Amino acid sequence: xxxxxxxxxxxxxxxxxxxxxxxxxxxxxxxxxxxxxxxxxxxxxxxxxxxxxxxxxxxxxxxxxxxxxxxxxxxxxxxxxxxxxxxxxxxxxxxxxxxxxxxxxxxxxxxxxxxxxxxxxxxxxxxxxxxxxxxxxxxxxxxxxxxxxxxxxxxxxxxxxxxxxxxxxxxxxxxxxxxxxxxxxxxxxxxxxxxxxxxxxxxxxxxxxxxxxxxxxxxxxxxxxxxx
Numbered sequence: 001x002x003x004x005x006x007x008x009x010x011x012x013x014x015x016x017x018x019x020x021x022x023x024x025x026x027x028x029x030x031x032x033x034x035x036x037x038x039x040x041x042x043x044x045x046x047x048x049x050x051x052x053x054x055x056x057x058x059x060x061x062x063x064x065x066x067x068x069x070x071x072x073x074x075x076x077x078x079x080x081x082x083x084x085x086x087x088x089x090x091x092x093x094x095x096x097x098x099x100x101x102x103x104x105x106x107x108x109x110x111x112x113x114x115x116x117x118x119x120x121x122x123x124x125x126x127x128x129x130x131x132x133x134x135x136x137x138x139x140x141x142x143x144x145x146x147x148x149x150x151x152x153x154x155x156x157x158x159x160x161x162x163x164x165x166x167x168x169x170x171x172x173x174x175x176x177x178x179x180x181x182x183x184x185x186x187x188x189x190x191x192x193x194x195x196x197x198x199x200x201x202x203x204x205x206x207x208x209x210x211x212x213x214x215x216x217x218x219x220x221x222x223x224x225x226x227x228x
Contacts, residue, residue, distance in 0.1 A: 002194035003128030012183030014116035017068030019176025033057040049080030072109045115142040133199040139191025140207040146184025
């Protein structure tokens with residue numbers, strides 16, 4: 001039962017990246033596109049990644065949504081585009097700090113679907129049998145990461161809010177976001193309760209230690225730009 005639940009949850013998390021996360025009001029999307037166009041047109045030299053950023057803004061107008069895959073593209077483009085960060089686009093944000101935030105977000109956005117699809121393939125290949133300790137640990141890590149990402153989208157709109165200078169980022173959250181949250185929660189629960197009497201201690205301690213170590217490394221990177 002744990003194997004089947006883990007496989008379905010992992011697939012749900014992975015597929016969520018191809019579904020709408022953020023539903024954008026047409027007028028807000030148009031305002032954002034106009035703001036991007038004004039900023040790019042005002043520059044004497046077009047910034048690297050500027051045209052790709054314009055294309056993303058245009059797709060928001062055309063589709064009215066932002067999928068997880070779109071967000072990955074957004075962050076990848078923003079890493080290039082924000083190399084020429086100025087106070088107009090991101091007031092009060094130092095360019096190096098902004099780049100580090102984007103880099104951590106990019107790792108998270110790539111890591112979650114990759115981990116989810118690997119877990120789904122594992123459970124399917126092993127015919128949904130009880131997973132071993134390393135797989136359960138990965139279930140917990142990917143599940144927690146997916147829930148954290150969904151919560152960040154819901155409560156802070158960090159990814160979009162700063163860029164949309166002339167309005168809030170969205171009118172709501174789509175079913176892709178719901179799949180990310182639900183799949184992540186079920187995946188974490190499957191990893192937590194999928195333990196046996198022989199490996200429960202190892203799974204719980206290793207999961208907690210790994211999450212603590214990753215959190216420490218992320219904070220240190222954000223503050224200093226270096227890792228131990």
